Amino acid sequence: MNIVHICICGPFTDGLTYQENELVTEHVRLGHTVTVIAASTTYGEQKHIVEAKVGTTQLQCGAKITRLPYTWKIFGWISTKIRAQKGLREYLETLQPDCILFHGLTAWGLLSVAAYTRNNPRVKLFVDCHEDFNNSARTWLSREILHKRFYKPIFRRCVDQIHEVLCITVESLDFAIEFYESPREKTRMYPLGCTIEAPETVAYRRADFRARNGFLETDIVITQTGKLDHTKKLEAALQAFCANPSPNLKLVIAGRMTDAVCAVCLPLIKSDPRILDLGWQTPDKLRTVLAGADCFLQPFGQTVTTQMAMGYGCVILAQDLPSHRWLVGDNDLLFKDASELPAVLKKVVENQAGLDQLKRANSEFAATHLDYKQLALQIVN
CATH class of the missing domain: 3.40.50.2000 (Glycogen Phosphorylase B;)
Known part of the structure; x- marks a missing residue:
């Protein structure tokens, strides 16, 4: 199976033990063709966010990673909140995935992915939710402007193309259903996990x-x-x-x-x-x-x-x-x-x-x- 992980809601960093890293590694181990599409930011020393080179390289686990530039980089820091990646939909056309896992509910780029799956209904789109009322929408500006008037309308416009909304905690499940109005029938728990060693x-x-x-x-x-x-x-x-x-x-x-x-x-x-x-x-x-x-x-x-x-x-x-x-x-x-x-x-x-x-x-x-x-x-x- 051809699987694409889209990681533009945060600085994807090779070698960490975050959920996106571990799932990519497991999909490679299972024998699938795996591509990560990420933003042009990553964690540097002491977890400071730094710029990463745009282009395609290989991760330690063997998956391919392609970092795409921000569409509106002229806006500086704001572009990391808008999360629109230049050429995202066109790149999906070249990859022709069977399955897409979009990590995070909060990105303009979700529109591009939903548009692709709308024209390719055989492709299953999963979206995971890490957001909850403890880590998101805590200030008036974040809640009323960023989430309620920007991220949420994007999600609602895309929801028909989403196969499942996967929530990492009980709190994020409540957030997705209550705040983003994610349909209950396609929203479920999908917890952060661990590697089980012998x-x-x-x-x-x-x-x-x-x-x-x-x-x-x-x-x-x-x-x-x-x-x-x-x-x-x-x-x-x-x-x-x-x-x-x-x-x-x-x-x-x-x-x-x-x-x-x-x-x-x-x-x-x-x-x-x-x-x-x-x-x-x-x-x-x-x-x-x-x-x-x-x-x-x-x-x-x-x-x-x-x-x-x-x-x-x-x-x-x-x-x-x-x-x-x-x-x-x-x-x-x-x-x-x-x-x-x-x-x-x-x-x-x-x-x-x-x-x-x-x-x-x-x-x-x-x-x-x-x-x-x-x-x-x-x-x-």
């Missing part, structure tokens, strides 16, 4: 990580990862951790702190020998960290790493949100806000024997619902 690979990663860092099997290793700005509540997590005296409790930080967060958190990290700061990790090293950990901590909001952690059987310690409940049910370790973290860590220590049951449940859920191989098959079957 049990022996996971066991090797776990043993290697814990041996290298001096962790015993009786230790409870908790990890917090990602780009750690003030919204990630690392300071509150550290304060809660340091207040718990259990010698078996360990904390691994695997991410990049902003300067402001580092200034506040570094003294706390240095004050407690149970805390290990690894800094930013490559995707493969992050997998090893997650395999070696027992619990994954997300004090505020959501991250794709939660699903990755579940793939390695981590117990999830996270804010009580609908999407987290969809993932882990009522495991009694979700919390309203960071002020409840001391009580959560106390439960973890006191119920250490019960962690194995939660870990098995998370591994089973991930294998059934979050495996990127199975998610990729849903697009082609």
